[in-house]
Amino acid sequence: MSMRLAGRTALVTGATSNIGRAIAEAFAREGAYVAVSGRSAERGQEVVDGIRARGGRADFVRADLDGSAAASRALAQEATRVLGGRIDVLVNNAGIYPHATTAATDEKTFDQVYAVNVKAPYFLTAAVAPAMVEAGGGAIINLGSWISRLGIASPLYSSTKGAIETLTRAWAAEFGPQGVRVNAISPGVVLAPTARETRTAEIMMKGTPAGRMGTPEEIANAAVYLAGDDSSFVHGIVLDVDGGRTTAAVIAH
Template sequence: MCDVGDPAQVDAAVGAVIDKYGRCDILVNNAAVFPFTDLHHVTVELWRAVQAVNVEAILLFARAFAPGMRAAGWGRIVNAGSGITATQNRDLAYLTSKGTVHALTRALANELGESGVTVNAIAPGLVAAEGFLGRDRAGRPSAEEVPARITAMQTIRCRSVPADLAGALAFLVSDDAGFVTGQILHVDGGMTRTGA
């Protein structure tokens, strides 16, 4: 268990992986926090906490594991982006962080591509996962209203579950995806078919 918002815990987790396995070949950055913020209510402390977990942790893990991937001439980094955009949601800190994740994914792909390391992101819609469902939204739409609104924008009109992302992830970390890098793969039931 690791609080990725704490650089010291990230360092400890990296050390444990290196001690046990020598290096990391496949890195999946999937930790995120999703507080419901708007311009009026967001605090600097909350803003920084969201960026620390959703963005900074990706940088820290990539920086720690990239040398081993480069030395091996092979590596896969997959980041959790988001298919939910500002046209569909008003969660200021979260949306900003995920836009940054997409940009960081492309920047890392630029830097690591020549060494045999690919860097991509999966951009899901709203996934029915424990971290989101049933939360107290403090005056915002209920935990059932938001999924219904997102699902209505999809061409595949059912709620996404974590297993829906597994095939895309398996592809991106495989040798079959060796010529795929810097991409944001939308796995969102067709929600982003008109842009984004």
């Protein structure tokens, strides 16, 4: 065990399942004290218990990040308290994925998706980053998506992830000179699909160098890199961890 994050504290949103859970577990494995955040106390405690059983440090902090500045500020304050007074690493992972075409998207759905996927991390970063600056530095990792650059018929979600990737670069310019590194990860198809969705998800990764779906742990490995000192000279990037989906095409012979 390398313990690359020993002595650091981290807040991971949407950490009760899939990618967020894998990131929280990887951070704890590398020595960080992790605030596992999500809506479900039951699932959150399950993640915390698993981390503790393996010798790591974690606590659950419930949050319903509805996009309001108040909800984001409340999470920042409670996580800071739980973690002993500071947050060294923030992972903006929580998000929702609507299954709707443009014409079928009503205004309520549009507002909800932007609230959760863009407004919530915006105001959470606004609450956390200044404290990082005051403490002498920190790292913020946002979760983008490959479909923000390789167009598929999911316009609402894609546009929110495009916004997050743009914010990553803007925040790097704003906070980087003050000691806070801001970067993003753009995962490929790594969801744990239902039986009905498995074939579609697998097909989406055909013709890529990897030729398969990714795992949450593979995204978590990238998050550990961006959170630690190995990436000390890395600012404002969107790291593609997508099996080559957006960069290369493999022609079958």
